[in-house]
Amino acid sequence: xxxxKVKLAYITNDSARKATFxxxxxxxxxxxxxxxxxxxxxxxAIIYSPxxxxxxxxxxxxxxxxxxxxxxxxxxxxxxxxxxxxESFLKQRIAKANEQLKKQQKDNREKEMTEVMFQxxxxxxxxxxxxxxxxxxxxxxxxxxxxxxxRIGQLNKVAQKQxxxxxxxxxxxxxxxxxxxxxxTPSEMNVDTMQRQQWFMDMMNLPQENNMGFGGDxxxxxxxxNSHNALWxxxxxx
Amino acid sequence: xxxSKGRQKIEMVKMPNDSNLQVTFSKRRSGLFKKAxxxxxxCGAEIGIIVFSPGKKVFSFGHPCVETIIDRFLTxxxxxxxxxxxxxxxHRNASVREHNVQLTQLTNQLEAEKKRGEALNRMRKxxxxxxxxxxxxxxxxxxxxxxxxxxxxxxxxxxxxxADRLLIQNSNPPQxxxxxxxxxxxxxFDTIIPYDTKNVGLSGNAMPHTYNHGYGRGFF
Numbered sequence: 001x002x003x004x005k006v007k008l009a010y011i012t013n014d015s016a017r018k019a020t021f022x023x024x025x026x027x028x029x030x031x032x033x034x035x036x037x038x039x040x041x042x043x044x045a046i047i048y049s050p051x052x053x054x055x056x057x058x059x060x061x062x063x064x065x066x067x068x069x070x071x072x073x074x075x076x077x078x079x080x081x082x083x084x085x086x087e088s089f090l091k092q093r094i095a096k097a098n099e100q101l102k103k104q105q106k107d108n109r110e111k112e113m114t115e116v117m118f119q120x121x122x123x124x125x126x127x128x129x130x131x132x133x134x135x136x137x138x139x140x141x142x143x144x145x146x147x148x149x150x151r152i153g154q155l156n157k158v159a160q161k162q163x164x165x166x167x168x169x170x171x172x173x174x175x176x177x178x179x180x181x182x183x184x185t186p187s188e189m190n191v192d193t194m195q196r197q198q199w200f201m202d203m204m205n206l207p208q209e210n211n212m213g214f215g216g217d218x219x220x221x222x223x224x225x226n227s228h229n230a231l232w233x234x235x236x237x238x
Numbered sequence: 239x240x241x242s243k244g245r246q247k248i249e250m251v252k253m254p255n256d257s258n259l260q261v262t263f264s265k266r267r268s269g270l271f272k273k274a275x276x277x278x279x280x281c282g283a284e285i286g287i288i289v290f291s292p293g294k295k296v297f298s299f300g301h302p303c304v305e306t307i308i309d310r311f312l313t314x315x316x317x318x319x320x321x322x323x324x325x326x327x328x329h330r331n332a333s334v335r336e337h338n339v340q341l342t343q344l345t346n347q348l349e350a351e352k353k354r355g356e357a358l359n360r361m362r363k364x365x366x367x368x369x370x371x372x373x374x375x376x377x378x379x380x381x382x383x384x385x386x387x388x389x390x391x392x393x394x395x396x397x398x399x400x401a402d403r404l405l406i407q408n409s410n411p412p413q414x415x416x417x418x419x420x421x422x423x424x425x426x427f428d429t430i431i432p433y434d435t436k437n438v439g440l441s442g443n444a445m446p447h448t449y450n451h452g453y454g455r456g457f458f
Contacts, residue, residue: 006280009335010279010281021277021281025277031273034266035267039259040253040259041291043287043290044287046286048317055311057311082295082298083297086278086302086330089271097341097344104351104355108351108358111355111359111362114362121371127400131405134404141393148383152384155380159380
């Protein structure tokens with residue numbers, strides 16, 4: 001079937017409108033029928049068009065009089081509770097679309113600020129950020145730090161248990177090395193980290209400073225070393 | 239293995255699983271009303287649909303409204319065409335048109351935001367492949383985590399500093415000493431004078447020798 005987007009407005013071209021009516025009416029009746037069968041429920045549809053003085057009608061088993069009778073016998077409140085016309089139905093759809101839009105915007109904002117965060121880590125200036133950006137960024141950093149603290153705690157627990165000789169709980173899901181061991185040993189981590197540090201130090205073309213030793217506990221990511229990295233903004237360090 | 243039966247051929251019998259049935263009813267009823275609404279808008283049809291839910295509640299859609307459609311059908315009367323009715327209908331149709339416009343706008347916006355979301359996802363994936371610190375933290379070793387922690391804590395401080403800076407900038411336009419200054423050359427005590435560390439102390443040349451005492455090494 002065609003996948004051209006149709007504008008949600010009255011079709012002014014007579015022949016196009018008539019053709020659309022025929023197709024869509026057929027599809028609509030099919031959908032009502034399917035709904036009834038799949039869900040084992042009673043339903044009916046009545047369609048009036050400018051093309052026919054008689055309405056086109058469809059109903060599930062027992063026929064339309066049965067369904068209409070059932071409907072009319074219900075208390076008025078029950079009848080109208082879930083009743084909609086074009087206007088109210090569209091309002092509902094608008095409200096729903098609005099909700100979805102806001103959620104998507106919120107998700108996108110978080111993703112966007114995550115990018116900003118990573119860029120800032122590698123030296124991009126914070127100058128262009130608005131107050132709102134800075135607030136969001138601060139929040140995001142906090143979220144990440146929370147997770148990191150928790151994770152560090154987990155890993156330390158595991159290391160502790162190993163030292164005590166107990167079988168360590170496998171909390172390290174999917175470590176980078178992909179090994180089946182329950183935790184990485186300190187020596188493995190050092191080698192891995194050292195290799196990576198060497199790699200991006202080369203990438204950043206930083207001079208091999210003597211004080212940039214490896215494995216120190218005050219070690220920051222090399223690009224975090226403010227006085228040496230030309231990319232880092234000096235705005236806060238006069 | 240497909241997650242849902244969408245776009246899969248489904249057998250036209252009553253659904254065996256009850257919760258699936260409920261979900262199906264909900265989704266298909268919604269879609270049905272949407273199609274009916276479109277048919278009314280696009281082709282000027284007048285439609286009434288009545289649907290009983292598995293839970294015996296009744297849902298109905300009607301344009302212009304359910305009751306008039308049912309009455310028209312049962313009494314076999316042609317639609318009444320009084321002037322007032324036509325006026326009411328004209329108003330209603332104008333309102334519907336507006337809603338359709340609004341709905342179209344929202345749908346387009348939503349689609350655009352979804353695309354943006356996908357682009358951002360791609361960026362994340364690319365970033366994760368390139369830099370170890372962008373990967374999910376479950377995959378990081380203890381030393382990497384400590385490093386990342388340190389960098390993030392530093393970044394957090396800088397963000398706070400920049401925020402303070404913006405606050406000051408926006409609330410206190412900088413005071414300059416000049417003709418317009420009514421202080422007659424006296425510097426207000428809370429003026430911030432940027433301090434240049436380079437010219438202080440042993441290497442400093444800004445101060446005459448005799449003034450170095452007390453200034454020099456304290457700041458270095």
